[in-house]
Structure formats: C-alpha cells, structure tokens
Amino acid sequence: MFIGWFSWKKNQNQESGAVNAVHLTRKTALVLLLAAAVLIPVFAWILGLPAVGDSQPWLDATTTVVSILAMYMMVKAIAEQWYIWIVLDAVQVVKWTIATIRGEEHAALMLVMFAFFLANAVYGLIQWNGLAKQASARPQP
Numbered sequence: 098m099f100i101g102w103f104s105w106k107k108n109q110n111q112e113s114g115a116v117n118a119v120h121l122t123r124k125t126a127l128v129l130l131l132a133a134a135v136l137i138p139v140f141a142w143i144l145g146l147p148a149v150g151d152s153q154p155w156l157d158a159t160t161t162v163v164s165i166l167a168m169y170m171m172v173k174a175i176a177e178q179w180y181i182w183i184v185l186d187a188v189q190v191v192k193w194t195i196a197t198i199r200g201e202e203h204a205a206l207m208l209v210m211f212a213f214f215l216a217n218a219v220y221g222l223i224q225w226n227g228l229a230k231q232a233s234a235r236p237q238p
Contacts, residue, residue, distance in 0.1 A: 118176040118225055125175070129166050136162045156192070160185055179222035186215035 140158035144151035151157055163185055170178035189211040196204035 121177040182218035
C-alpha cells in the first residue's frame with residue numbers, strides 16, 4: 098500500500114491531483130507475460146502439493162499471479178490494469194457463483210465481494226478513461 102501511495106504521489110498531476118497514467122509498453126507487456134509464464138506453473142505446483150491440498154491449483158495460481166501482476170501495474174499507474182482487473186473479477190464472480198450453487202461454505206460472501214470488486218474495476222476504468230480524455234483535451238504548454 099505504501100509503495101503504491103509513494104509511487105502515485107511522485108507521479109501526480111500538480112494541478113488536478115490526479116495520477117498521471119501511462120500506457121502499457123510492448124517491453125513491459127512482454128516482461129509481464131514472461132513473469133506469468135514462469136510464476137503460474139510454480140504457484141500451481143506449490144498449491145497442488147498434498148500438504149496444501151488445493152482442489153484447483155491451476156485456476157488459483159493463475160488468478161493469484163495475474164492479480165499480483167495487475168497490482169504491479171496499478172502501482173506503476175498503467176492504465177490497462179483495469180482491463181485485467183475486470184477479467185479477473187469476472188472469473189472470480191463465475192467461480193464463486195458455481196461454488197454458491199454447490200452450497201460451499203462462505204461462497205456467497207466471496208461472490209458478493211468479487212461482484213463489488215468487479216463494479217469497482219469498471220468504475221475505475223471509466224474514471225481513468227475520463228481523466229485521459231481531459232488530459233488530452235488540455236492545451237500542452
């Protein structure tokens with residue numbers, strides 16, 4: 098939390114106080130994809146160990162790793178992070194809807210939480226797109 102706050106404070110528009118968002122570069126996208134390609138199998142292996150006993154290690158590893166990478170993108174104020182959050186939260190809503198239908202304990206609470214996360218991600222995307230339009234409409238000095 099503090100790292101993100103300091104990073105955003107450093108990258109803040111002095112007039113509006115809004116964070117100056119950047120767009121995902123090809124280099125950063127490649128690094129993130131490579132990180133995911135390495136970390137997802139490692140996390141899935143750990144979660145699949147008998148001592149851990151995860152019933153769906155690949156899904157949980159994928160959502161965990163991609164969430165970590167999306168959080169990195171958020172700290173770096175990369176605008177495309179919101180699309181990743183929307184996809185992740187939509188996957189979680191489906192996952193927890195199925196768990197709720199199956200009657201799993203606490204699944205309904207998780208479903209409500211991820212539904213709110215999904216709504217927040219859509220709202221964040223709309224807000225950041227609006228800020229980007231305002232910034233591009235301002236005359237450049």
